[in-house]
Amino acid sequence: MKDIEALATSSPQWDKAHPYPARLAVRRELTTAASDKDVRHFELDLGDSGITWQPGDTVGVLVRNSTVLAEEILAACGVSAASIVADEHYSGPVITALEELRELTQVHPGFIKRYAACSSAAALGEIAANPTLMREYVASRQIVDVIKEYPATLTGEQLLSCLRQLMPRQYSIASSQRTRPLTIDLTINMVRYPQGDSWRYGAGSHYLGWQLEIGDPLPLYVVPNAGFRLPADDSIPVIMIGPGTGIAPFRAFLQERHARQARGPNWLFFGNPHRASDFLYGDELLTFAHEGILTQLDLAFSRDHAEKRYVQHLMFEQGEQFYAWLQQGAHVYVCGDAKHMAEDVQQALLAIIESQGGMDSTAARQYLVNLRKAGRYQRDVY
Numbered sequence: 001m002k003d004i005e006a007l008a009t010s011s012p013q014w015d016k017a018h019p020y021p022a023r024l025a026v027r028r029e030l031t032t033a034a035s036d037k038d039v040r041h042f043e044l045d046l047g048d049s050g051i052t053w054q055p056g057d058t059v060g061v062l063v064r065n066s067t068v069l070a071e072e073i074l075a076a077c078g079v080s081a082a083s084i085v086a087d088e089h090y091s092g093p094v095i096t097a098l099e100e101l102r103e104l105t106q107v108h109p110g111f112i113k114r115y116a117a118c119s120s121a122a123a124l125g126e127i128a129a130n131p132t133l134m135r136e137y138v139a140s141r142q143i144v145d146v147i148k149e150y151p152a153t154l155t156g157e158q159l160l161s162c163l164r165q166l167m168p169r170q171y172s173i174a175s176s177q178r179t180r181p182l183t184i185d186l187t188i189n190m191v192r193y194p195q196g197d198s199w200r201y202g203a204g205s206h207y208l209g210w211q212l213e214i215g216d217p218l219p220l221y222v223v224p225n226a227g228f229r230l231p232a233d234d235s236i237p238v239i240m241i242g243p244g245t246g247i248a249p250f251r252a253f254l255q256e257r258h259a260r261q262a263r264g265p266n267w268l269f270f271g272n273p274h275r276a277s278d279f280l281y282g283d284e285l286l287t288f289a290h291e292g293i294l295t296q297l298d299l300a301f302s303r304d305h306a307e308k309r310y311v312q313h314l315m316f317e318q319g320e321q322f323y324a325w326l327q328q329g330a331h332v333y334v335c336g337d338a339k340h341m342a343e344d345v346q347q348a349l350l351a352i353i354e355s356q357g358g359m360d361s362t363a364a365r366q367y368l369v370n371l372r373k374a375g376r377y378q379r380d381v382y
């Protein structure tokens with residue numbers, strides 16, 4: 001097997017414009033049927049790509065939209081799936097453009113404005129003109145929902161002009177190259193929810209979870225994440241806070257620290273709704289803890305208690321030890337939900353620094369700023 005150094009020196013440049021067709025080797029569930037979530041583990045075979053990555057990096061994955069969804073949108077706009085369209089970037093069947101080139105799930109203000117103009121839907125025009133209404137409206141809908149709510153007959157070119165470019169989906173790499181040099185693991189929450197009498201899927205979720213078969217190629221490229229790196233000095237303590245899919249890069253961190261025989265202690269805070277159904281990589285994490293690679297493992301199963309229990313509650317309960325680790329030079333990492341978790345965890349961090357360090361809020365903020373400037377407080381939140 002090639003070693004990492006050999007791979008690094010031979011690594012060609014795979015990027016968004018030139019993605020590498022990795023093969024889907026493994027796809028298995030990490031949550032059980034009893035869970036409200038559907039989180040899956042993926043293993044992607046890198047073959048002879050020469051791809052290299054560091055723990056903390058992410059991959060960009062080029063996805064295709066569901067044919068059923070593309071046909072549903074075309075039918076709702078009265079465009080024949082067989083029709084040919086042409087604009088300055090593309091000339092060919094309209095269905096192919098919808099499957100491969102255009103965003104069909106995420107609603108954005110530009111789409112609402114353009115579709116309101118093309119469809120002459122006055123009510124949609126009012127929404128488009130009011131940022132507050134717009135925010136509320138786009139939050140709970142996909143593009144097909146908007147089109148069905150405000151049906152209009154469009155030409156293929158008009159429809160394409162409303163839709164923006166399909167973007168790659170990004171996922172944290174959940175494995176260390178030192179453990180398996182030619183395989184990238186991912187941990188993906190499948191976005192799928194009921195809408196009326198059908199299901200709505202996220203584009204990437206549908207492609208990776210339902211469309212791809214084992215052995216199929218998946219075009220990808222590594223996105224380096226220089227702001228989310230393990231300390232070079234292996235004796236430095238590491239604190240990782242990663243509820244939900246936020247666990248992904250920390251699985252890579254733990255594999256890496258293990259492979260490097262890093263002496264520094266590792267502390268992980270993980271959370272998810274229920275231990276019985278949502279303990280992602282539970283066996284592996286317990287083994288890491290048993291073998292001492294994880295010095296400390298704190299688990300917040302939020303819905304196993306009468307009151308919600310989150311990672312930041314466990315951090316605060318162990319504030320004295322947490323602060324002691326900080327004073328010993330620990331690096332702190334946060335990964336997962338940006339909307340609520342990351343801010344709440346930061347507030348808990350500030351509260352720990354204030355109470356354990358005997359500081360007022362200004363001094364605690366400055367302490368955190370200093371941590372960040374020293375690269376000791378790093379976040380990868382989405």
Ligand SMILES: Cc1cc2nc3c(=O)[nH]c(=O)nc-3n(C[C@H](O)[C@H](O)[C@H](O)COP(=O)(O)OP(=O)(O)OC[C@H]3O[C@@H](n4cnc5c(N)ncnc54)[C@H](O)[C@@H]3O)c2cc1C
Pocket residue numbers: 058105106107139141142169170171172173187188189190191193201202203204205206245248380381382
């Ligand atoms: C740096 C980075 C790293 C990431 N790492 C990971 C990772 O390791 N694992 C992972 O699973 N994701 C990760 N993500 C998120 C991931 O990139 C996608 O955004 C996510 O998987 C949804 O993509 P999708 O194509 O399935 O859904 P989309 O097609 O993007 O979404 C479809 C629609 O569903 C809505 N929607 C999205 N999520 C939900 C939801 N939970 N419930 C209801 N509606 C929803 C959206 O608003 C949108 O309108 C990361 C994102 C970034 C930026």
Ligand SMILES: NC(=O)c1ccc[n+]([C@@H]2O[C@H](COP(=O)([O-])OP(=O)(O)OC[C@H]3O[C@@H](n4cnc5c(N)ncnc54)[C@H](OP(=O)(O)O)[C@@H]3O)[C@@H](O)[C@H]2O)c1
Pocket residue numbers: 037189191243244245246271272273300301302303308310311312336337338339340341342344345382
């Ligand atoms: N933008 C997108 O398209 C997109 C797509 C997918 C995921 N995401 C984001 O990525 C996140 C990761 O998704 P996930 O399903 O793996 O996990 P998640 O929804 O973040 O849930 C993980 C755990 O965190 C708990 N939690 C909820 N609010 C919290 C808070 N304020 N502070 C701390 N913990 C909190 C949850 O508890 P409860 O659920 O019991 O409250 C659950 O136990 C999602 O939250 C989502 O916002 C975004």
